[in-house]
Amino acid sequence: MTMHADVDDAVSEIDAVVADIGELVRCESPSADHEAVARSAEVVAALGERVLGVAPERIVVDGTTHLRWRFGAPRVLLLGHHDTVWPIGSLQRHPFRVDDGVLRGPGCFDMKTGVVMALRAVAALQDRDGVSILITGDEELGSPSSRALIEAEARGCAAALVLEASADGGALKTARKGVSIYRVHVTGRAAHAGLEPDRGVNASVEAAHLILAVAALGDRDAGTTVTPTLLHAGTAGNTVPAAASFTVDVRAVTRTEQDRVDAALHALRTTLPGAEVSIEDGPRSAPMEPIASADLFARARALAADLGQPPLDGVAVGGGSDGNHTAGIGVPTLDGLGAVGGGAHADDEHVVVGMILDRIALVRELVADVLAGGGR
Incomplete structure (x- = not known):
């Protein structure tokens, strides 16, 4: 019962x-x-x-x-x-x-x-x-x-x-893993893509250089992933892009790794003469x-x-x-x-x-x- x-x-x-x-x-x-x-x-x-x-x-x-x-x-x-x-x-x-x-x-x-x-x-x-x-x-x-x-x-x-x-x-x-989200902003200079492209500073090309550098910051052995995600650039198909931006998702097992990637992102330098880069946001959770x-x-x-x-x-x-x-x-x-x-x-x-x-x-x-x- x-x-x-x-x-x-x-x-x-x-x-x-x-x-x-x-x-x-x-x-x-x-x-x-x-x-x-x-x-x-x-x-x-x-x-x-x-x-x-x-x-x-x-x-x-x-x-x-x-x-x-x-x-x-x-x-x-x-x-x-x-x-x-x-x-x-x-x-x-x-x-x-x-x-x-x-x-x-x-x-x-x-x-x-x-x-x-x-x-x-x-x-x-x-x-x-x-x-x-x-x-x-x-x-x-x-x-x-x-x-x-x-x-x-x-x-x-x-x-x-x-x-x-x-x-x-x-x-x-x-x-x-700790989570960090970054927005990387690239500033170049616009120019007509057909008439005088050399007068421009191509923000898309600079963003490509930076994306490769950022992706290389991951460390598989340490469990750290650094993943470029959203990408935006340019205003018209016949114009050298004056601006570009991309988002970076970072996941790290330890705070030491999270801090290492943060420092590296803020130390990024541009490749093209005249291009500038700035970093927005950062670690969201330890x-x-x-x-x-x-x-x-x-x-x-x-x-x-x-x-x-x-x-x-x-x-x-x-x-x-x-x-x-x-x-x-x-x-x-x-x-x-x-x-x-x-x-x-x-x-x-x-x-x-x-x-x-x-x-x-x-x-x-x-x-x-x-x-x-x-x-x-």
């Missing part, structure tokens, strides 16, 4: 969690659409108030709505975001649905399931004192309005637990190095074993998250604690329903463990 009751309770709980996820996924929230993000924030706020019994603070920065629940002075920060990369109307092509134990819909994996998991994990705690939940609305843009808020909330905490989706097979993310997650990952592995869950793996990944910001200010950080599935930002985005309750239980126990002093 008890066994049947436990099974029924589990079925009831997962049905409720899936319904919560569906509610969030059906409210589309592309990052750049402030009105859509505000609508999504209201859905998340109502869900959190129902689950936690407490309304969140609504924090609007530069038009973007973020949500925060605080239970006493923060010692553990649960971090997530409710914005997605999917434009309004994506639900028409990819409606929320559950088929054969797999949940689908835009933003379900990255990371609306993780938002629900964070709320549910904290709701299940016997003592919430010392917990803060921060759900931001611009992570997919690089957190331009929320970074300061994240760092302020994390500062002094024993742990930041990031409910971003897991890596392949449910692995936690124990390291992330690397989340393995030392930031080592203790927390060890605790998570032990707790998963205690819960009878499969052994946890940990991997380093190239993409950045808000965990880079918390690790960058010295707060122990563990990432990838959210949904198990795949297809982030892609048409096959999905979540394995059967893993959701296990992950909620793991997050709950990890928070309790840190609060009890085990996180250090």
Whole structure:
């Protein structure tokens, strides 16, 4: 009788969690659409108030709505975001649905399931004192309005637990590359391409020289990638280009490598006489190095074993998250604690329903463990 009751309770709980996820996924929230993000924030706020019994603070920065629940002075920060990369109307092509134990819909994996998991994990705690939940609305843009808020909330905490989706097979993310984005501007001199091209200074040609120099800054052995991406030049087909610009995406495993590339980019020199170069932007997030997650990952592995869950793996990944910001200010950080599935930002985005309750239980126990002093 008890066994049947436990099974029924589990079925009831997962049905409720899936319904919560569906509610969030059906409210589309592309990052750049402030009105859509505000609508999504209201859905998340109502869900959190129902689950936690407490309304969140609504924090609007530069038009973007973020949500925060605080239970006493923060010692553990649960971090997530409710914005997605999917434009309004994506639900028409990819409606929320559950088929054969797999949940689908835009933003379900990255990371609306993780938002629900964070709320549910904290709701299940016997003592919430010392917990803060921060759900931001611009992570997919690089957190331009929320970074300061994240760092302020994390500062002094024993742990930041990031409910971003897991890596392949449910692995936690124990390291992330730092991210730098640069805009390289080239100034030349216009001239008629047919009548007197020699009077011009060709910004396109100079940009080509610089692109090759920039691409050579990558270091495969160090895990550093330096990738020229967007390129713009010229104004007309019969005019020597007076201006050109290109974007550079840099990913680095260590801060030392990130700093090396930054210095090299600012030291770029032109090849053509009369051409000039200037550099805009720079590092956006520091690397989340393995030392930031080592203790927390060890605790998570032990707790998963205690819960009878499969052994946890940990991997380093190239993409950045808000965990880079918390690790960058010295707060122990563990990432990838959210949904198990795949297809982030892609048409096959999905979540394995059967893993959701296990992950909620793991997050709950990890928070309790840190609060009890085990996180250090």
